[in-house]
Amino acid sequence: MNNPIIKLRGLSKHYKNKIAVDNLSLEINKGEIFGLLGPNGAGKTTTILMLLGLSEPTSGQAHVCGHDATRNPIAVKKKVGYLPDNLGFYGNMTALENLSFVGRLNGFSEREAEAKAIELLEIVGLKNNANQKTTTFSRGMKQRLGLADVLIKEPEVIILDEPTLGIDPSGVKDFLALIKKLNEEQQLTVLLSSHHLHHVQQICDRVGIFVAGKLLASGDIPSLSKQLFNKNGYVTLLRLQNSAEATTQLKYDIESLPGVQEVIMTGNELEVISVQEQTAEMVKHVVGKGYGLVGVEQKTYGLDEIYLEYFKNEKNQDVSNEKSKRVSKKTFFKRK
Amino acid sequence: MKNLKESLKRRFSKENKLDEIKSPMGVLLRKEIAEHIRSWRFVILLTLIILTFTASMYSSLSNIKSAFTSSENSSESFFYLKLLTLTDDTIPPFHIFLSFLAPILGISLGFDAINSENNNGSLIRLMAQPLYRDNIIVAKFLAPLVIVAVLFLTLTFLIVGYAMCISGIPIEWQEIVRIIAFNGMTLLYIGFWLSIAILLSIRFKQPATSALTAIGIWLFFTVFFQVVVNIAIKAFIPNPNYLSTDKIAYYNEIILNILRISPSQLYVDASTTLLMPTVRSLGPVSMEQMVAAIPNTISVRNSLMLVWPQLSGLIAFTLLIFAMSYYLFMRREIRS
Incomplete structure (x- = not known):
């Protein structure tokens, strides 16, 4: 299991008046589905952008597939597929054209790109909409097209930023099943960021809890709950x-x-x-x-409880000094 | 010879074209051009340009007979150049018309280059592909220029061809060179406005803001700049009644040079010189200089030398602004 494909070491990103990511170190192994879990604005997207070399870290290093993401982003982008949280397609191109465009950008010839695009459209279940313009697509369809778009470059790692946002429950289920299937069949490494606990819980091998730029805990869900509660x-x-x-x-x-x-x-x-x-x-x-x-x-703890527990900690951290004298029975629970 | 034939065949046969792997730049350019051509905006611009051409051609063709008979020098009459510059005073001549139309073309093809892609989320998708960031901005700049170049060359030569058919007057090589140079000049001028529009599209998030700002800049240079210069000049320059002719010429030169800060002035100067071989100087000419001058046209080389400062000024402006947008875009953090 010790074959990290993504290695982050002391990664930090400071903005003018805010620390978005604070000294993050993380290793993700090949073939793993890793869930990055955190509230909005926790720095998940910033981390992902740094992984892809789209944003420059203030300090620290990000290695993906053996390449330094900051120094050599092109090599990383060749192997990593990224599905942004609100992705857009070229509205007056058809789904097939959109896909084949990305395929050609990744160094496939026109014929290859087209063949791959058709194949992928079938996998994600959009075969019948291949020649439809993407403006007519619903959110769920766009998300599936996005997955095809990520896969057309034959990546080793796929990074999905809030992939389940705004899709209906049955759509989410299909989507996650598809990701799981791809992970199993093609040994894809998946990094998934979300604030939807259940979705992450369903498919992730390991989870990292990310709040205010810090990775509070990481591990699989049973060990996390054990670590946290009792x-x-x-x-x-x-x-x-x-x-x-x-x-x-x-x-x-x-x-x-x-x-x-x-x-x-x-x-x-x-x-x-x-x-x-x-x-x-x-x-x-x-x-x-x-x-x-x-x-x-x-009682077994799901991510919901883990999440809430961490948030309690976060909130209580600020007021804990004032309240430290007041010992209630609940403080036991608040402790990690 | 056989090899050459083979390779040409391979180069141009459709089958092999599909298997060819294109550079990301080529793919991007192709997509940009296709996107422009398929858009409504292009149809509107095309209509506008064709209307301009038809109107100015109509006015010059209906006037060309009288211009010819009154021509002093019939041996070098430059029928085709007259075609592009003559007018019956109801509408401005073609090259002046273009000095209005070119900014509109440049602005409308570039004002939403980056920000609309950023807003609909396709920019981040593009950035996640293995291509250099400058490829994107260079493609955004080159694609409209390619379209406009093809369009203008086609239209001018269509007109020349049409006039040739109905009049039967042979065209001189000088005219061809001048017309092509004029087209190049127009292209450069459009490129200048395009680079302004792209700069604004990087700077402003909303396409409407960048369009409005670009139009504001254009209005300033075409209308207000002259007004401002005139007012300022009146305040600074002494009463011409008390000045020697030398001084008047000197001040005149200063005023002209200040006006030449405006790119539209540069363009009008340059296009007038290129299309009218009789123009021998763009500044004031004293009587001493005119004494014993033969009222003849000047050669292409001399015309080009006359407009060289204008030409290099425009090139410098365009490059400067493009460099600014390049810098801004390269440093920019792209987030959806």
């Missing part, structure tokens, strides 16, 4: 029939069980954090005491 514990959710039953007595009862670290009560739900997996024991205990248990759930 370093040495499991979370079990117990749902009672009604909130009247969730008394402090019950809370103490469960807390007294061996291994339980913490119990948080919200309405009729109890969140139990324990050292090891002991759901059965808890259920036995609760039912044995005669409570009306209606649901038990082992």
Whole structure:
């Protein structure tokens, strides 16, 4: 797995009054789908532009496919396909002409470019619209044409900037499936930036969380959630029939069980954090005491939670100094 | 010989053309030209140019008979040059007409060169392809010039051919050279306005702003510049009644030179000299200089020498402004 195709080392980009990307170091391996996750304005696009040599880093280096992106952008652009977040086509050219134009720019002859364009249009499912002008295309169609446009240069790496923005749910599903398929079939490395957690979660092998120019964490989703929420514990959710039953007595009862670290009560739900997996024991205990248990759930964290958790951290960082004395039980959760 | 034939055949047969790998510059140029030709704007401009040609040809053809009979020197009458410069005073002669039309052509073919592509998102897509950034701006500059060159040469020679058919007067080589030189001059003048328009299209995000600014600059030079110069001159120059003839000539020269800052003045000077062989000087001529001069035409070489300062001035202006836009574009960060 140690074959990085994209290597960023200490990459920074400073604008006049803002630091867009701050000392970013990242390695992405060949054949991997990496999700760059962050809110709007986190510096995702700036990072991508620096990867392509379209923007000059203030300091640091970006190596893509063994080439320095700042010094030798042409070599990088030959191997990297980039799908910008709001891409545009030449409106009064047809889809086929648009594709073949890009193909010819990448050093294919007219015949080759045309053949490849037709082939790709079929892959992305736009074969019937090949001779239609692109002004008539819907957003989803444009996005698929964009993918074909990226693939026509036979890239080793494709970089997709917010590829799912503005497409309807079924379109998103197809689009992501297509990317996954291409990744598997052609061993393409995919770098995907998004603020849509579910989309990233669906297909990414690894995720990097990127906030305010900094990469806060990276790794696959299970390890990220582990890193984030409970370093040495499991979370079990117990749902009672009604909130009247969730008394402090019950809370103490469960807390007294061996291994339980913490119990948080919200309405009729109890969140139990324990050292090891002991759901059965808890259920036995609760039912044995005669409570009306209606649901038990082992909590796993998706990106949504990871994301929110990081944001809480971000926001709380500013006010943490003032509030540091006020120790509440929730601070445990806020800690990384 | 056989080899040559073979290679020519290969060069021009359609089959092989499809397999030829073109340089990115060639591909870009082709796309730019195709885009221009297919646009509505081109149709409108074409109509405008053809109308201008027809109107000025009509007025000069209906007047040419009287001009001929009153001509002092019938041995070198330059029928075809007269065709392009004569007028019946209802409309301006062709070369003056062009001094209005050329800026419009240049501005309208260039005012949205970069910003409209940037706005619709196709510029970033283009930048992600393996081509040098200067290829884009050079193609943006050359494509309109190629179109205009073809158009003007075609139209002038169509007129010359038509006149040849109806009059049967043979054309002199001098006339051909002068007409081609005049076309080159016009092309240069259009190139000047094109480079201004492209500069503005890089500088301003909205095509409307850049178009308006370009038209503003044009209006300033054609209308207000002369007014401003005249007002300023009146304030600075002493009353001519108290001046010697030498001084008057000296001041006249200064005024003319100031007026020549305006590119339209340069163009009118140059095109007049090129199309009217009888023009021997662009400044004031004293009686002493005219004494014993034969009222004859001057040679092409002398005419060209007379307009050389104008020509180099225009070239310098064009290059300067193109260099500015080149610099701006190369340094610019392209974001969608």
